[in-house]
Amino acid sequence: MLLNGYDPVVYSRMLTSLTLGFHIIYATIGVGVPLMIALAEWIGIRRNDPHYLLLARRWARGFVITVAVGVVTGTAIGLQLSLLWPSFMRVAGQSISLPLFLETFAFFFEAIFLGIYLYTWDRFKNRMTHFLLLIPVVIGSSASAFFITIVNAFMNYPVGFKLTDGLISEVNPIAAMLSPAMPTKVAHVLSSAYLTCAFVLAALTAWKLLKGKDHIYYKKALKLTMVSAFIFMISTALIGDLSGKYLAKYQPEKLAAAEWHFDTAAKAPLVLGGVLTDNNEIKYGLEIPYGLSILAHSNPFAVVKGLNDFPEDERPPLWIHYLFDIKMGYVAFMVAVSLLFVIEMVRKRGNVYRRWLLFAVVAAAPIAMLTIEHGWIFSEVGRQPWILRGLMRTTEGATTSEHVDLMLWLFTLLYVGLGISSVRVLLKMFKNNHAEDELAALGKEAS
Amino acid sequence: MSYEVVGITVLWTFLFGYLIVASIDFGAGFFSYYSSITETRHVIHAIINRYLSPVWEVTNVFLVFFFVGFIGFFPDTAYYYGTALLIPGSIAIVLLAVRGAYYAFNHYGSRSRKIYTLMYGASGLLIPAALSTVLTISEGGYIQVGEDGKVVFLAKELFTSSYSWAVVLLALVSVLYISAMFLSFYAHKAGDIPAFQVVRKYALAWSLPTIISSLLVFFAIHNHNREHFNNMLDRSWMFALSFVFFLIAVYFVWKKKRLGLSFICVILQFAFAFYGYGSAHLPYILYPYLTIHDNFTSPSMAIALIVAFILGLLLLIPSLYLLMKLFLFNTPYIKGNTK
Numbered sequence: 185m186l187l188n189g190y191d192p193v194v195y196s197r198m199l200t201s202l203t204l205g206f207h208i209i210y211a212t213i214g215v216g217v218p219l220m221i222a223l224a225e226w227i228g229i230r231r232n233d234p235h236y237l238l239l240a241r242r243w244a245r246g247f248v249i250t251v252a253v254g255v256v257t258g259t260a261i262g263l264q265l266s267l268l269w270p271s272f273m274r275v276a277g278q279s280i281s282l283p284l285f286l287e288t289f290a291f292f293f294e295a296i297f298l299g300i301y302l303y304t305w306d307r308f309k310n311r312m313t314h315f316l317l318l319i320p321v322v323i324g325s326s327a328s329a330f331f332i333t334i335v336n337a338f339m340n341y342p343v344g345f346k347l348t349d350g351l352i353s354e355v356n357p358i359a360a361m362l363s364p365a366m367p368t369k370v371a372h373v374l375s376s377a378y379l380t381c382a383f384v385l386a387a388l389t390a391w392k393l394l395k396g397k398d399h400i401y402y403k404k405a406l407k408l409t410m411v412s413a414f415i416f417m418i419s420t421a422l423i424g425d426l427s428g429k430y431l432a433k434y435q436p437e438k439l440a441a442a443e444w445h446f447d448t449a450a451k452a453p454l455v456l457g458g459v460l461t462d463n464n465e466i467k468y469g470l471e472i473p474y475g476l477s478i479l480a481h482s483n484p485f486a487v488v489k490g491l492n493d494f495p496e497d498e499r500p501p502l503w504i505h506y507l508f509d510i511k512m513g514y515v516a517f518m519v520a521v522s523l524l525f526v527i528e529m530v531r532k533r534g535n536v537y538r539r540w541l542l543f544a545v546v547a548a549a550p551i552a553m554l555t556i557e558h559g560w561i562f563s564e565v566g567r568q569p570w571i572l573r574g575l576m577r578t579t580e581g582a583t584t585s586e587h588v589d590l591m592l593w594l595f596t597l598l599y600v601g602l603g604i605s606s607v608r609v610l611l612k613m614f615k616n617n618h619a620e621d622e623l624a625a626l627g628k629e630a631s
Numbered sequence: 632m633s634y635e636v637v638g639i640t641v642l643w644t645f646l647f648g649y650l651i652v653a654s655i656d657f658g659a660g661f662f663s664y665y666s667s668i669t670e671t672r673h674v675i676h677a678i679i680n681r682y683l684s685p686v687w688e689v690t691n692v693f694l695v696f697f698f699v700g701f702i703g704f705f706p707d708t709a710y711y712y713g714t715a716l717l718i719p720g721s722i723a724i725v726l727l728a729v730r731g732a733y734y735a736f737n738h739y740g741s742r743s744r745k746i747y748t749l750m751y752g753a754s755g756l757l758i759p760a761a762l763s764t765v766l767t768i769s770e771g772g773y774i775q776v777g778e779d780g781k782v783v784f785l786a787k788e789l790f791t792s793s794y795s796w797a798v799v800l801l802a803l804v805s806v807l808y809i810s811a812m813f814l815s816f817y818a819h820k821a822g823d824i825p826a827f828q829v830v831r832k833y834a835l836a837w838s839l840p841t842i843i844s845s846l847l848v849f850f851a852i853h854n855h856n857r858e859h860f861n862n863m864l865d866r867s868w869m870f871a872l873s874f875v876f877f878l879i880a881v882y883f884v885w886k887k888k889r890l891g892l893s894f895i896c897v898i899l900q901f902a903f904a905f906y907g908y909g910s911a912h913l914p915y916i917l918y919p920y921l922t923i924h925d926n927f928t929s930p931s932m933a934i935a936l937i938v939a940f941i942l943g944l945l946l947l948i949p950s951l952y953l954l955m956k957l958f959l960f961n962t963p964y965i966k967g968n969t970k
């Protein structure tokens with residue numbers, strides 16, 4: 185698929201990856217941050233602690249900017265899916281449009297209450313009223329992710345209709361939403377979004393602490409975010425393990441390609457890293473005996489299906505092996521950071537403000553985001569050559585238009601612009617406006 | 632009513648909702664920029680922002696709802712329009728993205744920049760122009776389907792057609808008219824007399840062009856798609872009513888009284904014209920290839936979508952009511968006495 189000559193399929197794939205890869209950054213923030221804001225505001229109200237309330241307020245202020253980019257790039261994907269994958273959307277429209285439609289209601293719900301929430305901080309006598317307005321935002325944003333991930337689960341394991349000679353019949357919209365891929369996928373996506381946001385917010389605070397700020401406000405923020413990260417780390421890893429077991433059962437070719445497992449066999453080892461020779465032998469890899477059997481079936485003696493059981497033109501590209509390994513490397517780092525932090529926190533003579541630990545927390549944020557990106561690319565490329573697994577090939581779903589290449593450049597430009605502007609706006613927003621000053625102002629008002 | 636008529640009515644209603652709320656937004660962006668170069672910015676800026684800030688995201692969702700719903704109810708439209716509209720569609724996406732993002736950056740960021748206002752104002756006019764071409768294309772003659780089923784978009788025909796330009800003109804003028812009429816109502820309600828004076832002038836200035844450009848579109852449809860034109864003549868009472876509401880709306884703004892009622896008349900004016908145009912268009916979604924009957928989704932999906940829609944409305948209507956109550960009909964908020 186090198187770029188000699190124009191192939192709309194190749195460019196459509198590149199443009200789709202670009203848009204989704206950019207959107208997912210802001211979408212992840214959009215899913216997780218409202219939950220963290222809600223947590224902070226709730227604690228603030230319960231303990232009558234202005235620090236947590238200010239935390240919620242400052243997070244919400246930054247959130248508005250990321251939401252804006254999430255909304256506009258999301259609108260872009262929604263339209264772009266029809267523009268780039270018209271044949272696929274024709275089938276998807278008939279079979280899986282219910283969750284797409286429900287997603288727009290979730291957006292509506294979220295957008296309405298976000299508007300209200302942001303402009304009513306000091307409007308109600310009872311502070312709980314304001315907090316309650318945030319609940320629909322949390323539900324709405326998580327529901328958006330829930331419904332869109334259902335669509336993706338369907339693409340990985342389509343159910344709920346019959347396809348004969350390109351004609352769809354016997355559609356059951358509810359059954360289509362309940363693909364076997366759905367439970368693990370939805371849970372993993374939601375949980376990893378919460379985790380990532382906890383790390384992102386923790387990193388912002390850790391950075392301030394590293395720069396010598398030592399107001400109690402930052403210390404409270406760090407503990408809140410890192411404890412949340414620890415909890416979401418556990419749930420994400422547990423669900424991730426279930427995702428692997430789902431793959432072994434329903435999409436064995438994806439797992440086999442990820443692990444370079446060619447011959448169906450029991451007691452399968454897990455291979456980390458390595459290179460493939462021309463006749464598919466693994467060299468220089470680190471082998472963990474029984475590893476793959478355990479990952480796939482929780483049983484060291486279980487049989488794991490190999491790639492050779494699949495026709496050659498239905499095998500995913502083998503380079504996804506590296507994606508998965510890199511992802512697991514990131515995961516190991518995040519596990520270590522959150523675990524060390526919690527140990528330092530509960531240990532009697534522990535100190536969570538050690539410089540190296542704070543640096544590690546700062547590093548965890550970009551790493552969490554990279555994990556999301558690697559996970560998605562692994563999952564989407566691992567589905568190839570199918571756009572609807574087993575039913576429709578990616579090449580059949582794409583547009584036949586000319587000029588997709590031009591559009592790729594147009595959107596690259598757009599995303600670079602949006603990315604740079606949004607970061608600049610956020611930086612400026614918090615540079616001119618210190619938490620300490622706001623707290624001081626609040627203190628004056630109160631007295 | 633059959634499912635397909637229910638479906639198209641629901642979608643058309645959301646498009647109408649988008650037409651009204653987005654016009655207010657787009658026009659406001661333009662006026663905001665225009666006022667900043669004519670030194671009246673300080674007069675109307677506050678009013679515009681007070682209204683726009685809490686609602687801009689909601690506006691966008693109306694559009695998303697429309698196109699996602701369309702793919703659900705009429706999946707084949709994804710295929711025909713999707714293939715044909717790659718370039719105009721992508722340009723519209725970029726404009727929408729630039730507009731939404733820079734509004735947020737400008738407004739929530741700490742310092743407002745003139746370039747942001749310019750981008751915001753200009754995109755407010757370009758987007759309606761770009762989106763209105765979808766309606767133009769639906770009249771037929773701009774998409775050709777070959778023997779092999781390959782869809783080709785006749786861009787040259789579109790850019791050289793007088794019908795297409797008449798529609799663009801109507802879209803632009805209506806945006807400015809709707810927006811100015813709304814802002815007159817809003818400023819009056821806020822008791823902001825200087826701002827009211829300014830936007831009232833805009834509203835009156837754009838009223839006559841609105842009617843003239845509608846007439847232009849009528850003539851252009853007559854030439855372009857005789858069948859649709861004749862269907863519209865069968866519904867001439869709707870267009871007559873639309874004109875009556877127009878007269879009432881402008882009369883009240885002229886007399887500076889009952890501005891709430893005046894804006895309701897604006898909504899009715901556009902509603903009668905929009906539904907008149909739309910019902911005359913049926914059963915075609917795209918002349919002569921797509922109709923609501925032949926290209927409808929399966930009955931089970933249709934039922935699921937309609938049920939989802941009704942449940943969704945039960946959630947949305949109270950929420951929208953709350954939003955309006957807090958920001959649109961809340962006099963202390965509009966007057967700037969509450970944050």
Ligand code: HDD
Pocket residue numbers: 340365368369370372373376377379380420421422423424425427428431438515518552553555556557558559560561562563564566
């Ligand atoms: C910070 C984020 C994060 C973390 C800590 C993990 N994951 Fe993950 N993973 C994702 C973020 C993610 C993701 C980006 O959200 C993906 C992409 C597609 C999806 O469903 O979720 C994903 C996909 C994904 C898949 C592919 C599912 C499919 O294609 O259907 C597997 C097998 C795993 N993960 C396994 C794991 C395991 C075993 C983990 C820990 C022990 C783990 N993940 C932690």
Ligand code: HEM
Pocket residue numbers: 197198200201204205207208265269272332333335336339557560561564565567568570571578
């Ligand atoms: C938001 C996170 C997602 C990311 C980062 C992502 C990433 C990708 C990538 C990298 C590809 C290209 C695969 C290749 O070229 O080999 C792709 C393809 C695609 N994805 Fe996803 N994806 C995401 C979620 C989704 C969801 C939720 C949907 C469903 C609506 C979806 C629909 C598609 C389609 C239609 C294609 C094109 C066909 C293909 O090349 O596989 N993606 N995506």
Ligand code: HEM
Pocket residue numbers: 204207208210211212214215251254255256257258259260261262265291292294295325326328329332333373688691692695
């Ligand atoms: C799993 C990957 C995805 C997740 C988690 C996700 C999540 C979100 C979230 C949370 C938002 C709202 C931002 C905010 O208001 O806070 C958003 C916006 C949006 N997303 Fe995504 N999204 C994903 C992929 C997609 C895909 C594949 C589509 C296309 C069908 C899509 C369509 C949209 C649209 C249209 C919006 C804008 C909604 C509006 O106007 O308010 N998203 N997405």
